[in-house]
Amino acid sequence: MSQLERTVDVVVIGAGPAGVAAAIAATRAGAQTILLDEAATPGGHLRWEVADFEELPAVPAILPRSPLAEISVQEVVDSGIEFLGDTAVWGIFPGPLVAAYHAPSDTGYTFRATSVVIATGSADRVWPVKGWELPGFHTERDLLTRLHTELPPAGVRYGIIGGGDAALQVKAAIAYTGGVVAFESVAITKIVIEGDVRIAHIHDEENRADVDVVVQAFGQRIEPVLAIQAGAACTLHVGEAVPSPYLTPDGATTVPGIFVAGEAAGVQGDRWIYAHGERVGRAAANGAEPHPTPEPYVPDPNSFRRPYFPPPRDPSIVIDREQGVTLGEVQKLIDAGAWDINDIRRQTRAGMGSSNTSPALAVIATLLLWRYPHIEDVRLIARPRPPLRDVPFLGYLPETTQTGGSL
Amino acid sequence: MSAAITTPIEIAIIGGGVIGTSIAWHLARRGAKVTLVEQRGLASAASGSSAGGVRQQGRDLREMPLAIASIARWEHLSDELEADIHYLRDGHISVTEHEDDLHAMRETVARQRAAGLDIVLVEGDDLRALVPGITPQAVAGTYTANDGHANPILTTHAFGTAAVRHGAKIMLNTRVTGIQRAGDRITGLETTNGPVTCDWLVLAAGAWSTGLAQQLDLELPIRPMGLQMMATTKMPHLLDQVVGAWHRKLSLKQIPSGNYVIGGGWPGDPDLETNLGLPRYESILGSMDHSSAIFPALRKAQLERVWIGIEAETSDEVPVLGPVDHLANLTLATGFTGHGFALSPIVGQLMSELILDGTPSVPIDALTFARFAEGSAVARTAPRVHAG
Numbered sequence: 010m011s012q013l014e015r016t017v018d019v020v021v022i023g024a025g026p027a028g029v030a031a032a033i034a035a036t037r038a039g040a041q042t043i044l045l046d047e048a049a050t051p052g053g054h055l056r057w058e059v060a061d062f063e064e065l066p067a068v069p070a071i072l073p074r075s076p077l078a079e080i081s082v083q084e085v086v087d088s089g090i091e092f093l094g095d096t097a098v099w100g101i102f103p104g105p106l107v108a109a110y111h112a113p114s115d116t117g118y119t120f121r122a123t124s125v126v127i128a129t130g131s132a133d134r135v136w137p138v139k140g141w142e143l144p145g146f147h148t149e150r151d152l153l154t155r156l157h158t159e160l161p162p163a164g165v166r167y168g169i170i171g172g173g174d175a176a177l178q179v180k181a182a183i184a185y186t187g188g189v190v191a192f193e194s195v196a197i198t199k200i201v202i203e204g205d206v207r208i209a210h211i212h213d214e215e216n217r218a219d220v221d222v223v224v225q226a227f228g229q230r231i232e233p234v235l236a237i238q239a240g241a242a243c244t245l246h247v248g249e250a251v252p253s254p255y256l257t258p259d260g261a262t263t264v265p266g267i268f269v270a271g272e273a274a275g276v277q278g279d280r281w282i283y284a285h286g287e288r289v290g291r292a293a294a295n296g297a298e299p300h301p302t303p304e305p306y307v308p309d310p311n312s313f314r315r316p317y318f319p320p321p322r323d324p325s326i327v328i329d330r331e332q333g334v335t336l337g338e339v340q341k342l343i344d345a346g347a348w349d350i351n352d353i354r355r356q357t358r359a360g361m362g363s364s365n366t367s368p369a370l371a372v373i374a375t376l377l378l379w380r381y382p383h384i385e386d387v388r389l390i391a392r393p394r395p396p397l398r399d400v401p402f403l404g405y406l407p408e409t410t411q412t413g414g415s416l
Numbered sequence: 417m418s419a420a421i422t423t424p425i426e427i428a429i430i431g432g433g434v435i436g437t438s439i440a441w442h443l444a445r446r447g448a449k450v451t452l453v454e455q456r457g458l459a460s461a462a463s464g465s466s467a468g469g470v471r472q473q474g475r476d477l478r479e480m481p482l483a484i485a486s487i488a489r490w491e492h493l494s495d496e497l498e499a500d501i502h503y504l505r506d507g508h509i510s511v512t513e514h515e516d517d518l519h520a521m522r523e524t525v526a527r528q529r530a531a532g533l534d535i536v537l538v539e540g541d542d543l544r545a546l547v548p549g550i551t552p553q554a555v556a557g558t559y560t561a562n563d564g565h566a567n568p569i570l571t572t573h574a575f576g577t578a579a580v581r582h583g584a585k586i587m588l589n590t591r592v593t594g595i596q597r598a599g600d601r602i603t604g605l606e607t608t609n610g611p612v613t614c615d616w617l618v619l620a621a622g623a624w625s626t627g628l629a630q631q632l633d634l635e636l637p638i639r640p641m642g643l644q645m646m647a648t649t650k651m652p653h654l655l656d657q658v659v660g661a662w663h664r665k666l667s668l669k670q671i672p673s674g675n676y677v678i679g680g681g682w683p684g685d686p687d688l689e690t691n692l693g694l695p696r697y698e699s700i701l702g703s704m705d706h707s708s709a710i711f712p713a714l715r716k717a718q719l720e721r722v723w724i725g726i727e728a729e730t731s732d733e734v735p736v737l738g739p740v741d742h743l744a745n746l747t748l749a750t751g752f753t754g755h756g757f758a759l760s761p762i763v764g765q766l767m768s769e770l771i772l773d774g775t776p777s778v779p780i781d782a783l784t785f786a787r788f789a790e791g792s793a794v795a796r797t798a799p800r801v802h803a804g
Binding site (some may be wrong): 012018020100102105106108119144241342345346347348349351352353355356361387392394395399400401402403405406 | 419456457459460464569573589602648649680690691692694697701705708714715716717718719720721722723773775
């Protein structure tokens with residue numbers, strides 16, 4: 010219930026394959042290393058990957074995990090790395106200094122480190138559609154995570170938006186639980202979800218179905234938000250309308266001592282993620298040079314940077330569920346001449362939530378790109394501000410304050 | 417300048433914050449032809465980061481007459497602007513936890529009452545009855561019932577919208593790249609969106625004023641200052657007043673949505689290039705500590721947001737208003753040092769009177785640029801209070 014300060018050589022944030030590999034490599038290189046994760050155990054995205062079909066039991070229980078997750082737990086234990094689970098990092102400050110909160114003990118941690126490796130992986134790509142704010146809407150990973158802890162009764166009707174591997178994995182999981190896929194579509198801008206208190210129907214221009222749950226399965230996008238909050242220079246990730254830090258081959262950002270590894274650095278595939286994590290972990294332990302600060306990126310006026318998704322059209326679509334901001338409110342500002350994402354965010358409150366990663370930000374960047382194809386990235390990248398996670402005051406108050414006064 | 421104007425005077429204003437937009441509206445509604453140039457969006461710097469305090473208490477005595485006159489304007493501002501600006505007149509109290517302060521507090525109350533402020537000392541149980549959530553450690557507070565707070569972003573946009581209704585032109589995303597002069601007169605601006613001609617120029621560009629003034633051979637004693645603000649998540653309603661504290665860096669209020677907004681002069685690191693500021697870890701922790709010591713309900717709070725306002729800080733911490741000697745048609749309205757929001761209605765009014773009538777209805781002599789030119793060290797006449 011009080012603040013704790015720790016000084017270590019390397020802090021690794023995120024205990025997925027990249028973070029585990031980085032922590033092991035840093036430790037082998039002689040650095041005192043601590044590995045943090047929001048979850049209680051290491052494993053990262055491996056924890057919600059569905060097991061291969063031949064490994065599934067005949068009688069459904071909860072959705073079985075991939076055995077890979079158990080392997081990474083064992084690796085961490087065997088290598089003697091200090092692992093601190095249930096620990097949410099909410100900010101990185103100059104030093105570098107990592108601010109984290111450990112919920113079970115209600116303790117605020119301050120880590121002073123020589124190097125910080127950000128291995129925060131990816132987040133579900135989510136794109137606002139009409140009615141997505143209704144209860145019953147899930148993204149792919151969100152649904153799979155739930156099915157790992159609790160199976161719904163058989164016969165639940167699903168609508169799936171999206172195709173490709175992400176949709177296939179969701180369909181496999183639904184089949185295993187005895188659910189029914191009643192609707193499928195990839196027509197992002199034409200989907201309408203309806204219902205009074207929760208989702209009841211879904212339709213596009215051709216099909217309509219009664220459904221209980223809608224799953225948007227668009228796969229994942231990189232999640233380097235901590236690096237950007239820490240001040241790393243970044244450019245817009247091609248097609249994604251999400252920011253991407255400038256990185257050296259060793260994963261070093263433009264901020265001395267701040268590194269990005271694995272999926273968060275845009276690496277895909279577990280083997281490559283693991284290999285990248287190892288390289289970055291070694292570099293972090295040895296104190297690799299930062300990326301030189303690039304000139305502000307100005308796009309080639311002859312190139313049209315078309316984003317991955319077309320902008321939504323219906324002005325009544327809610328683009329930020331937490332703040333209740335509609336597309337129309339943002340469009341109105343852009344029509345009035347606003348063209349800086351940080352100004353639009355401040356005025357509409359879109360993307361102002363504590364996670365700083367609302368899909369509203371990608372939507373706003375897309376709207377701006379659509380309107381000004383040659384806009385500089387500095388106008389498109391929302392600088393996230395701490396806290397990136399919940400920070401209870403009590404975990405950070407000095408003893409003198411806690412004994413003085415009463416509630 | 418003559419009051420009889422036949423063709424409308426053309427006035428350019430640099431800066432789309434709460435000061436520049438207020439001046440634009442006050443001028444436009446009297447028939448002046450106003451062009452406001454803003455490098456980003458309205459309220460994109462200090463005004464968009466302000467805590468929104470509308471306070472007279474604790475003001476430097478040089479700006480006290482303006483603060484008192486401004487409160488009278490705030491009362492009807494929402495009606496005048498035809499917009500909801502979330503103005504609430506719920507009082508401002510500055511408390512102490514030390515008995516030793518009582519003597520100094522009584523003196524402060526006497527001095528500020530003499531300056532015309534309706535301020536009283538509230539002690540002991542009266543204090544706890546007035547502010548139920550205050551720490552039991554608090555022994556007394558100086559209280560102004562007609563201070564309050566409003567929403568700075570809504571207010572700035574309301575000023576801007578009202579100015580446009582009266583024919584003002586607002587150029588957003590427009591950077592001033594040059595200022596044209598003929599002798600001691602400014603004749604126009606070069607901007608990234610073309611030239612702007614003017615009979616008069618108002619410089620209301622906050623922390624960016626210094627660089628612009630240099631183009632006019634004017635050294636403003638203003639430096640950028642990053643002030644940190646924080647907000648908690650929504651909590652049950654408990655606090656009506658704005659709370660400050662002696663010996664603490666604190667400005668605390670609970671806004672209508674239930675979030676607490678906490679400031680008080682904690683430093684952040686401003687970046688004029690990007691218009692963003694970096695919060696400092698020690699400022700966040702310090703602000704949590706001081707605010708929850710004075711208002712213990714905050715011990716159960718969760719931090720939701722931290723932001724930095726890029727303010728213009730003058731060397732003597734009060735604004736620079738009005739003319740300069742060597743330029744005939746320049747008006748300064750800058751350097752508000754983190755406490756300009758409350759003054760914005762009166763500053764708009766006084767600058768419009770200064771430009772159109774030649775004399776403001778409330779004297780601004782103590783706040784003009786001449787105070788620096790005299791080379792005299794200007795002593796502060798009030799304790800430094802940070803409450804935006």
